[in-house]
Amino acid sequence: MIRLLLAVSAGLALAGAASAQNFQPANPECIAPAAPGGGFDLTCRVTSQQLNELGIVKPTIRTTNMPGGIGAVAYNNIQARRPNDPNVIIAVSTGSWVNLAQGKFGRFTENDVRWLGAIGADYGVLAVRKDSPYKTLQDFVDALKKDPGSVTIGAGGTVGSQDWMKPALVAKAAGVDPRKMRYLSYEGGGEALAALLGGTIQAVPGDASEVQGQLEAGEIRVLATFSEERLPGVFANVPTAKEQGYDVQWPIVRGFYAPPKITDEQYAYWVDALKKLNADPKWQKVRTDQGLFAYDLVGPDFDAFAKQRTDAFRKLAAEVGLKTTGN
Amino acid sequence: MEALSSLAFGFSVAFTPFNLALALAGAALGTAIGALPGIGPINAIVLLLPLCFSLKLPPESALILLAGIYYGSGYGGRISSILLNIPGDPGLVMTTLDGYPLARQGRGAAALALSGIGSFVGGTLTVLLLTFLAVPIARLAVAFGPAEYVALMVLAFALLSTMGQGRTAKTWAAICLGLLGAMIGIDGGSGVERFTFGSLEMLGGIDFTTLTIGLFAVSEILIVAEGMRSGAVTHLGSGDRLKIGELVRCLPAMLRATGIGFFLGVLPGTGAAVASALAYTAEKRVSNRNDTFGKGDMRGLAAPETADNAAQTASMVPMLALGIPGSGTTAVMLGALLMYSITPGPLLFTQRPEIAWGLIASMYIGNVMLLVLNLPLVGLFARLLLVPNWILFPGVLGLSFAGVYAATNSMFELLLTTGIGIAAYAMRKMGIPLIPMLIAFVLARLLEDNIRRALSISDGDPMALFSSPVAILFWLLAALTLLVPVLAPHLGRRIRTVSDSEGG
Numbered sequence: 084m085i086r087l088l089l090a091v092s093a094g095l096a097l098a099g100a101a102s103a104q105n106f107q108p109a110n111p112e113c114i115a116p117a118a119p120g121g122g123f124d125l126t127c128r129v130t131s132q133q134l135n136e137l138g139i140v141k142p143t144i145r146t147t148n149m150p151g152g153i154g155a156v157a158y159n160n161i162q163a164r165r166p167n168d169p170n171v172i173i174a175v176s177t178g179s180w181v182n183l184a185q186g187k188f189g190r191f192t193e194n195d196v197r198w199l200g201a202i203g204a205d206y207g208v209l210a211v212r213k214d215s216p217y218k219t220l221q222d223f224v225d226a227l228k229k230d231p232g233s234v235t236i237g238a239g240g241t242v243g244s245q246d247w248m249k250p251a252l253v254a255k256a257a258g259v260d261p262r263k264m265r266y267l268s269y270e271g272g273g274e275a276l277a278a279l280l281g282g283t284i285q286a287v288p289g290d291a292s293e294v295q296g297q298l299e300a301g302e303i304r305v306l307a308t309f310s311e312e313r314l315p316g317v318f319a320n321v322p323t324a325k326e327q328g329y330d331v332q333w334p335i336v337r338g339f340y341a342p343p344k345i346t347d348e349q350y351a352y353w354v355d356a357l358k359k360l361n362a363d364p365k366w367q368k369v370r371t372d373q374g375l376f377a378y379d380l381v382g383p384d385f386d387a388f389a390k391q392r393t394d395a396f397r398k399l400a401a402e403v404g405l406k407t408t409g410n
Numbered sequence: 411m412e413a414l415s416s417l418a419f420g421f422s423v424a425f426t427p428f429n430l431a432l433a434l435a436g437a438a439l440g441t442a443i444g445a446l447p448g449i450g451p452i453n454a455i456v457l458l459l460p461l462c463f464s465l466k467l468p469p470e471s472a473l474i475l476l477a478g479i480y481y482g483s484g485y486g487g488r489i490s491s492i493l494l495n496i497p498g499d500p501g502l503v504m505t506t507l508d509g510y511p512l513a514r515q516g517r518g519a520a521a522l523a524l525s526g527i528g529s530f531v532g533g534t535l536t537v538l539l540l541t542f543l544a545v546p547i548a549r550l551a552v553a554f555g556p557a558e559y560v561a562l563m564v565l566a567f568a569l570l571s572t573m574g575q576g577r578t579a580k581t582w583a584a585i586c587l588g589l590l591g592a593m594i595g596i597d598g599g600s601g602v603e604r605f606t607f608g609s610l611e612m613l614g615g616i617d618f619t620t621l622t623i624g625l626f627a628v629s630e631i632l633i634v635a636e637g638m639r640s641g642a643v644t645h646l647g648s649g650d651r652l653k654i655g656e657l658v659r660c661l662p663a664m665l666r667a668t669g670i671g672f673f674l675g676v677l678p679g680t681g682a683a684v685a686s687a688l689a690y691t692a693e694k695r696v697s698n699r700n701d702t703f704g705k706g707d708m709r710g711l712a713a714p715e716t717a718d719n720a721a722q723t724a725s726m727v728p729m730l731a732l733g734i735p736g737s738g739t740t741a742v743m744l745g746a747l748l749m750y751s752i753t754p755g756p757l758l759f760t761q762r763p764e765i766a767w768g769l770i771a772s773m774y775i776g777n778v779m780l781l782v783l784n785l786p787l788v789g790l791f792a793r794l795l796l797v798p799n800w801i802l803f804p805g806v807l808g809l810s811f812a813g814v815y816a817a818t819n820s821m822f823e824l825l826l827t828t829g830i831g832i833a834a835y836a837m838r839k840m841g842i843p844l845i846p847m848l849i850a851f852v853l854a855r856l857l858e859d860n861i862r863r864a865l866s867i868s869d870g871d872p873m874a875l876f877s878s879p880v881a882i883l884f885w886l887l888a889a890l891t892l893l894v895p896v897l898a899p900h901l902g903r904r905i906r907t908v909s910d911s912e913g914g
Contacts, residue, residue: 118452118738124456124745125745125748125749128459128749129749132463147819148456148818148819149818149819149820150614150617150818153596155610155613156610156611156613156614156820159610185601187596187601187613189610232869235866235867237863241596241597241599241600241601242599242600242601243600243601244601265866265867265869266866267556267862267863267866267867268599268859269859270679270859271735271741273678273734273735273741273744274678274679274734276734277551277552277678277728277732277734278552278555280549280552280732280734281551281552281553281554281555282553282555283555283556283863283867295753295755296733296753296754296755296756296757296758297732297733297755297756299753299755299757300755300756300757302732302756369751372751373748373749373751374748374753
């Protein structure tokens with residue numbers, strides 16, 4: 084054990100020397116802007132544990148939960164109380180950008196934090212029960228076109244959330260008014276899946292990792308993945324929406340941001356840490372086991388991506404008739 | 411038979427000395443954590459998750475430890491519910507109703523022993539049902555649609571409204587306050603903000619812990635402080651231990667409560683709060699002949715305790731059989747599985763039997779362990795009340811606030827807790843009962859979400875709410891619950907004699 088520690092710290096010293104970094108976080112913290120047990124919580128806990136175990140970040144990273152407003156409370160807390168704290172990173176996902184675009188984060192915008200990088204992505208899927216009459220995405224779209232009220236869709240998010248956006252984009256591409264969709268919101272994806280299995284709803288626009296267990300067991304059929312290319316593993320035989328003529332993609336990117344006023348050196352430290360993490364084969368295995376797919380985008384590229392996505396969501400929300408922020 | 415051999419395999423996993431020690435450690439730790447007001451099972455499990463990883467526990471051992479904490483915190487939570495009138499989690503709210511009066515009568519140790527036995531009965535019977543019927547029951551539970559949930563919630567509210575005898579208007583006022591309180595925050599269906607007054611802290615609504623601590627801990631301390639000044643609060647001698655006769659008299663209540671707890675616990679999303687509330691109110695309907703409920707009736711303590719544990723255990727059914735969390739705590743446990751790179755789902759039983767069956771076997775062991783661990787200690791716990799009030803209550807308040815802060819990391823929540831406490835003090839002075847308010851708060855979300863779901867499926871046609879036989883049954887029961895107390899005096903003595911001869 085001690086030998087291992089020595090080896091790790093020696094390796095770390097070398098790595099540190101190579102990138103000539105002086106900043107070392109003290110008592111680092113990862114904020115999961117949600118209650119324990121959800122996606123943000125897992126992102127923080129798994130990532131911090133791996134960053135420590137692989138020796139990328141030396142001091143133990145503790146995870147704290149700051150629930151409220153799907154990330155809004157944490158976003159505002161950072162702005163108000165800790166704008167220059169270099170020892171904290173905060174978990175973020177595509178869902179946060181959707182809310183940011185709809186003005187649910189208060190007066191702050193996507194330009195008010197420093198986006199660090201992604202550690203992986205999940206992808207949206209459209210799932211139906213194994214005995215559903217819908218065999219392909221086209222069947223689902225045909226039913227929507229014939230009578231949008233005939234297909235009851237349900238998922239964990241509210242109207243306007245990313246779970247709602249996925250079928251809304253399909254509907255829009257097919258010329259159906261998304262607001263005519265019959266959409267039920269549940270407390271989390273698990274309850275929506277229960278309602279699907281029980282026959283209350285007919286389709287769940289969930290996430291790949293969420294439905295994987297049910298797909299393996301043959302309880303559900305996945306009509307399409309909202310990814311650019313086919314997903315590996317149990318999803319290998321599921322065509323993408325694009326293959327079926329509807330160019331809808333919905334990656335759920337998971338990553339981190341840092342407070343707005345940290346120095347460039349501090350920013351570089353965390354970006355570098357995430358870069359090393361994404362490159363480590365051990366992390367890649369853990370990531371796959373979590374149901375996450377590779378999404379290597381860190382530093383300025385991720386920053387640009389976050390801003391571009393938020394802006395796209397703003398336009399999208401306006402198009403499908405939701406409230407947005409003014410700018 | 412297959413279940414039996416699988417269970418035997420499960421015991422072979424759980425009976426290794428290491429896993430047994432973990433189950434014991436979990437149970438003991440859970441009891442200690444649960445006894446601290448404000449730290450419910452969810453927080454306890456989350457606090458210990460990182461420990462499981464740093465100790466490099468195999469997943470089945472981690473799950474056994476976490477399950478031990480889950481049960482243990484339920485056992486620990488009743489200590490503060492019974493002795494201090496401060497429920498630690500939603501399922502223990504009803505425990506205070508008869509548990510606290512028992513403690514005030516000096517029978518704290520007896521109440522603790524009874525609640526421990528009740529929990530054991532509820533937990534063990536439910537694990538038995540789970541062992542043999544998990545998969546078919548889970549299939550039935552997911553078929554429970556929005557219309558059935560709505561009718562069930564209406565029944566729950568009807569029963570709740572009958573809780574305050576002779577104070578019907580005040581009870582309804584409390585229920586309405588609870589419903590209103592639950593509306594604060596982002597609306598789950600549409601994403602619209604309600605009653606937040608532009609405050610970001612209010613976006614997530616009022617946290618259950620914050621509300622409970624405010625309603626019970628803070629207001630209790632204000633009442634005690636007032637009583638100390640006027641000399642109304644005195645020390646208690648220790649009364650009789652639990653007698654066998656009392657226990658036997660509670661058995662029918664425990665069996666009824668197990669049934670209710672199991673049924674409600676299996677349904678995804680309902681949870682232990684609904685189960686214990688329904689078990690208490692139903693038991694009161696059945697057994698409250700001499701108007702002893704709420705004044706320290708043993709059956710009024712046994713019923714919610716048994717139902718709470720039955721429901722907690724039953725919420726594992728959808729998790730194990732279908733990979734769908736049945737409650738907040740099981741959601742965290744599923745999250746723990748995910749951290750171990752195990753995909754929870756219907757295949758868990760076949761792909762990782764050591765996890766599924768090891769956990770089930772550990773539930774049997776955990777229940778026995780908790781009973782053995784807790785029964786000898788009830789006298790010790792009850793001595794808590796011998797601590798001078800001027801130390802005890804400030805200490806409890808400090809721990810409560812620490813608990814709220816640990817869960818939310820927010821100063822705002824502490825202020826909110828204090829504000830709620832002062833309001834609750836005023837309510838108690840006016841004779842408005844707090845428990846219907848808290849239960850209504852917990853149920854409101856279920857009621858509202860399901861009404862909305864049912865009506866959006868039917869395109870706004872309210873007849874959908876009466877569409878299934880199960881739903882109609884619940885509606886009828888609700889109507890009876892509301893109408894019988896109103897009509898009974900008019901029908902006169904006849905009904906009373908009939909029901910007495912039937913029940914006797």
